[in-house]
Amino acid sequence: MLFNSIEFLLFFPIVTIIYFLLGHKNRWWWLLAASCVFYMVFKPEYLLILGFTIVIDYFAGIWIENAIGKQKKWFLIISLVANIGVLAFFKYTNFAIVALAQANVAHFKLLDFILPIGLSFHTFQAMSYTIEVYRGNHKAEKHFGLYALYVMFYPQLVAGPIERPQNVLHQFYEKKNFDYLRVTSGLKLMAWGLFKKVVIADRLALFADKVYNSPMDYEGIPIIVATFFFTFQIYCDFSGYSDIALGTAEVMGFKLMKNFDRPYFSKSISEFWRRWHISLSTWFRDYLYIPLGGNRVGKPRQYFNQFFVFAISGFWHGANWNFIIWGALHGFYLVFARITQKQRTAFNKITGLEKVPFLLKTLQVITTFSLVAFAWIFFRGNYLEQSQLFHLVSHLFSNFPTLKEFLTLNYFLQNISLNFTLVEFLIAIGLIVFMEIIHYIQRDKSIRQLVSTYPMAARWSLYFLFIMAFFILGVFDKPAQFIYFQF
């Protein structure tokens, strides 16, 4: 079930109202049933896969806790093998078959099935549970229903945030009353998330798709413009989803982890990954990078580990070389930044940039943004053939116009506005600016709390105008799935 669908528009109020009408003791099974229905709308049979990993991990958690010595490790391995095995089978088998065929090693028939939705997310969330039990950071959950709910909790089931048991499980034991301020705060967050998705992301997608659906027809400025729009499209799409997930949970009294923190204001790639898809980057840090040695090993090993973890992160996104390249590129950025730290600091000192902090920060933000945007070419072009991707990358700075050509309306409409009208282009830019202003304001104050302090007439006028803006500016003709649903 998509968050931006009619089904969810009916599902959410029904589930939430009944949730509040039920006594605390009965709420867990109601949420579990609702989560099953939520998942089954995609493909009912795949509930069995989810059920399989839930059963394995539930018992693995208990066995790990009760086991002594090396046995603990074996039960953890059973859990990890089950989860990674399911993930590998459904997500990577065809990739392996194609790779083996291309290398002339072996030839197998491709498997014909749809990837279970949210597989990458809920397997990682399940693995975080057994790992945390193994590490002694969390007790094994004895209540099977509550453990199942931890994995299947519908707000975050299909596209995260990838939660930790310490954050979520205890919340299912706590009694949640109807709280007007909390409920309206959650609804406002959901509305903002939906606005980012339907109004901003789906609108920017029209521009990005123009170029990325016919890459060979474009060179230079149009590719840059489309990539710029995609950079914001993917942010609005994914953070919009996360906002809806967090808002949905908040309405019912649950607090999920923040997944985005104004990532395009980052001054470095490492900062970017502390602000983008936080639940995934912290998962890889805690469960892969640190076990590989983290920062405790020598520099060469550290750099290799960082590069490797990011390449794996790319692979997590999709069984496709372009995703691996995207991840590896970020790994390269990070390693390069660390290797050249001293030189860059010296450069800032020599040029006097460190004496102008505002200018230095601005340059750092622009550089980081440009590097991230460039990497998005591989992400967005994940389904493109290598020749098409190569064309995009190699023609990024070609066919630039003269200044005279550039300053013509015709050039603007064809190459910058990508044959959309000037009004449509300005709306797209205006929405990006509006969103970033909201982010800027939210650095030190919560807009939701601010709005709740306004008098009723002002609040309702704001709600009415917001909803009307949603109807007027929203892209409803081609409702698009959330990008991260494909992972």
Add this chain to the structure above:
Amino acid sequence: MKIEQFLFKALLLTCLTWGTVEIVFYFDPYKKHDLEYSYNAVIIDKYKRLKDTPSPKIVLIAGSNFAYGINSKLIADSLQKPVVNMAIHYDYGTKFMLNQISSELHKGDTVIMGFEYIIECKGNKQEQLLMARYFPKAKEWMKFDNFFEEIQVNGQLRINTFKTVLERLYKNTEVNYQILDTTSVFFRGAINEYGDLISHYNNPPMKRIPRAILSDKVSLKNAINDMNMFYEVMKTKKVKVYYVYPTYSESNYVLDKKIIDKFQLECDKYAQFPILGKPTDFVFADSLYHDMAYHLTQKGGEIRTQKIIYLLSRKIY
């Protein structure tokens, strides 16, 4: 605040916001104008002709490639049967378009289908519902997959109408289309008495026919299935049914030949209805096209029609 009070407030806000959209939808100040000028309303005239034309008749059904590129008078004069051109727009989908004509077909009638390579089975429900706004009978030709889809499509139509009304109020311009002008193409009065689109005859054609969008990931199987089912029903009614490939501009055919060959293979494999000719029979020089790969000029339409007459005559005689 208690939950009941909150729910009341939420309901009130919903009524205020969605109510505004509904009010604009029902009291649309441009509805009367659109009934007269909207291309979606052309079904009123085409369907009247279909209903009023006695059997045996020839009925043409497809998207705009038939609306643009057929000279129905030539067919009528050659085959000595009245012709009704029911083609409007590919986006209605095969199911809807074939439902449009089914009930008005009788023994002795001939149907020529000419669906485009981009045809879909279910079609764009919003377009269908928009047609139904002007011609309520069109609702009978629609089929929603489920209750949720029905709500979604109706909701989308209302939101789109709301947006369009606001835009038109802001721009404050009313366009009245005419056949004799050199710009208008798609409007209700754009057809002749047979249902052929003729408003583009005066308009200068594009210097370069744009690149068509044809995906090799798409299949015509579902559309072929619909045509097969239609063919079986028509057989029982003793109505003859044929398919001709859509017209396609030469420059685009060169680039999309592989995909079109694939479509032809699908037709050969799955079609139970007779097919007249091959795709290349309806590929012409770009100079015979008006504004896109499927839209012929008046001259192009005549050449294409002669081919259909030739192929049909060979089948009949």
